[in-house]
Amino acid sequence: xxxxxxxxxxxxxxxxxxxxxxxxxxxxxxxxxxxxxxxxxxxxxxxxxxxxxxxxxxxxxxxxxxxxxxxxxxxxxxxxxxxxxxxxxxxxxxxxxxxxxxxxxxxxxxxxxxxxxxxxxxxxxxxxxxxxxxxxxxxxxxxxxxxxxxxxxxxxxxxxxxxxxxxxxxxxxxxxxxxxxxxxxxxxxxxxxxxxxxxxxxxxxxxxxxxxxxxxxxxxxxxxxxxxxxxxxxxxxxxxxxxxxxxxxxxxxxxxxxxxxxxxxxxxx
Amino acid sequence: xxxxxxxxxxxxxxxxxxxxxxxxxxxxxxxxxxxxxxxxxxxxxxxxxxxxxxxxxxxxxxxxxxxxxxxxxxxxxxxxxxxxxxxxxxxxxxxxxxxxxxxxxxxxxxxxxxxxxxxxxxxxxxxxxxxxxxxxxxxxxxxxxxxxxxxxxxxxxxxxxxxxxxxxxxxxxxxxxxxxxxxxxxxxxxxxxxxxxxxxxxxxxxxxxxxxxxxxxxxxxxxxxxxxxxxxxxxxxxxxxxxxxxxxxxxxxxxxxxxxxxxxxxxxxxxxxxxxxxxxxxxxxxxxxxxxxxxxxxxxxxxxxxxxxxxxxx
Numbered sequence: 001x002x003x004x005x006x007x008x009x010x011x012x013x014x015x016x017x018x019x020x021x022x023x024x025x026x027x028x029x030x031x032x033x034x035x036x037x038x039x040x041x042x043x044x045x046x047x048x049x050x051x052x053x054x055x056x057x058x059x060x061x062x063x064x065x066x067x068x069x070x071x072x073x074x075x076x077x078x079x080x081x082x083x084x085x086x087x088x089x090x091x092x093x094x095x096x097x098x099x100x101x102x103x104x105x106x107x108x109x110x111x112x113x114x115x116x117x118x119x120x121x122x123x124x125x126x127x128x129x130x131x132x133x134x135x136x137x138x139x140x141x142x143x144x145x146x147x148x149x150x151x152x153x154x155x156x157x158x159x160x161x162x163x164x165x166x167x168x169x170x171x172x173x174x175x176x177x178x179x180x181x182x183x184x185x186x187x188x189x190x191x192x193x194x195x196x197x198x199x200x201x202x203x204x205x206x207x208x209x210x211x212x213x214x215x216x217x218x219x220x221x222x223x224x225x226x227x228x229x230x231x232x233x234x235x236x237x238x239x240x241x242x243x244x245x246x247x248x249x250x251x252x253x254x255x256x257x258x259x260x261x262x263x264x265x266x267x268x269x
Numbered sequence: 270x271x272x273x274x275x276x277x278x279x280x281x282x283x284x285x286x287x288x289x290x291x292x293x294x295x296x297x298x299x300x301x302x303x304x305x306x307x308x309x310x311x312x313x314x315x316x317x318x319x320x321x322x323x324x325x326x327x328x329x330x331x332x333x334x335x336x337x338x339x340x341x342x343x344x345x346x347x348x349x350x351x352x353x354x355x356x357x358x359x360x361x362x363x364x365x366x367x368x369x370x371x372x373x374x375x376x377x378x379x380x381x382x383x384x385x386x387x388x389x390x391x392x393x394x395x396x397x398x399x400x401x402x403x404x405x406x407x408x409x410x411x412x413x414x415x416x417x418x419x420x421x422x423x424x425x426x427x428x429x430x431x432x433x434x435x436x437x438x439x440x441x442x443x444x445x446x447x448x449x450x451x452x453x454x455x456x457x458x459x460x461x462x463x464x465x466x467x468x469x470x471x472x473x474x475x476x477x478x479x480x481x482x483x484x485x486x487x488x489x490x491x492x493x494x495x496x497x498x499x500x501x502x503x504x505x506x507x508x509x510x511x512x513x514x515x516x517x518x519x520x521x522x523x524x525x526x527x528x529x530x531x532x533x534x535x536x537x538x539x540x541x542x543x544x545x546x547x548x549x550x551x552x553x554x555x556x557x558x559x560x561x562x563x564x565x566x567x568x569x570x571x572x573x574x575x576x577x578x579x580x581x582x583x
Contacts, residue, residue: 071472103474113465116488129475129483175469182473 020047022216028082037063039240050217052231059237061220069105070098106179108189112171114163122163126182149177169200189219228252236260325555332549344519346550358519362529369440370504378451386459387481405449413513416442434516434528443507447500458492491579495572502568508533532561
């Protein structure tokens with residue numbers, strides 16, 4: 001890669017700067033009550049990468065992604081220590097408003113969760129709560145976001161109809177469009193295709209390929225083929241620890257840790 | 270394995286008994302008949318009540334002109350020489366009480382419902398909801414005395430020009446009475462908006478208040494409106510509180526500080542007084558009752574329309 005070639009001439013600390021991390025997790029621990037769910041996580045996530053997080057159920061992958069935009073705060077009895085830096089700002093600090101973090105970091109959930117409003121209002125909502133009232137800007141953003149989520153052609157004639165009339169796959173792409181309207185920096189996806197049929201899954205995967213040109217994407221997935229197909233980097237979580245984090249190619253073809261190999265080849269999980 | 274009859278197990282024997290007795294068949298035939306009779310009784314009762322109202326009202330209009338009933342601005346049936354039957358003062362009395370009660374109960378009721386469903390901890394909710402439900406169980410006669418012997422004197426301390434019988438004090442207390450109805454049904458509507466919808470809004474950077482007011486509240490609107498309509502129709506039909514604390518002077522004035530009479534309290538006055546059977550006054554309570562029925566029927570139909578029109582699917 002050209003970028004690497006340029007980097008190699010610089011000093012190591014400069015290299016890290018040039019690598020442009022969106023998220024840097026340092027010694028993160030998390031407890032649900034007494035249950036130690038995340039153990040000493042260290043993970044640097046690069047800008048404009050698709051980073052996949054894989055691992056068996058209960059390994060902490062969902063917990064980790066929810067910590068990145070502090071949705072984990074909604075779970076009672078959660079304690080954390082360590083730091084997560086988003087663009088070099090500590091997300092747990094009092095100066096960093098959680099609303100600002102969540103505006104810059106969009107999230108797509110396991111099950112599509114559009115608002116009980118029209119397709120148009122679902123996308124306009126984000127703009128409206130952030131004080132944008134200009135009709136023209138809203139109209140343009142709605143179209144741009146729906147195009148961005150590859151949904152425009154399917155819904156352009158009925159954008160004022162209820163979002164619940166859409167199919168599951170369309171609803172999930174609407175939720176992605178809803179994120180795009182706020183022009184986020186990072187999009188977190190928590191098993192976004194687990195509730196979708198294979199055709200809809202394929203569409204969402206194609207969409208992720210397009211979105212990675214402009215956004216950093218972190219995706220939790222159950223589906224190892226999916227991780228292999230769409231991601232640049234893969235982190236393998238097991239029992240609350242990061243066993244291995246490397247390029248997807250390395251993780252799937254020559255993992256360093258035997259536990260990764262066992263999981264990838266389907267010997268457990 | 271060692272049972273004497275290896276072909277027929279105990280379970281099989283029991284099943285055999287059940288199906289051969291014919292009891293099952295008879296029971297299944299009788300049950301829908303019994304249930305139908307129950308349903309018919311309640312429907313027929315309703316029809317009977319409405320028919321009685323209609324027939325007696327028709328009798329009333331043989332004595333009193335229907336034009337006078339709707340246009341006269343005075344309700345004075347007890348005059349020996351020149352009784353006047355204009356429904357307007359009684360309707361106005363009911364409207365005054367309903368308006369004050371609504372102005373008092375709707376904002377408070379919705380605020381409490383929002384608090385309980387979106388902000389309160391599980392513990393607070395577990396303590397507050399039963400207390401509110403106790404409020405719903407207080408007999409209305411107790412509310413009536415509360416209005417007359419507590420709220421009215423307090424208000425008269427503040428506004429000395431307020432009369433002993435007025436619209437404000439019973440209006441507020443009717444409001445207190447309907448708050449639990451509004452809170453309970455609105456809270457149900459708000460809490461039944463699925464959690465993922467809340468998370469979706471929060472994950473886009475909306476604050477708790479923006480989520481509650483712009484996503485959850487609109488999503489629960491049909492249930493909230495239905496709760497308001499139900500509360501308001503209870504206020505329209507409320508009898509005891511207004512009989513005790515609002516007075517018994519039918520008044521066409523818009524003034525809220527003086528004695529008034531509602532449709533319900535007129536009916537109480539006549540039925541507890543000594544108006545003879547078959548007199549015009551006797552029949553007049555049916556005409557008032559029928560008017561009241563039209564009001565509450567309209568509210569019920571409104572509630573049905575609202576819950577269909579604003580239904581949100583999730």
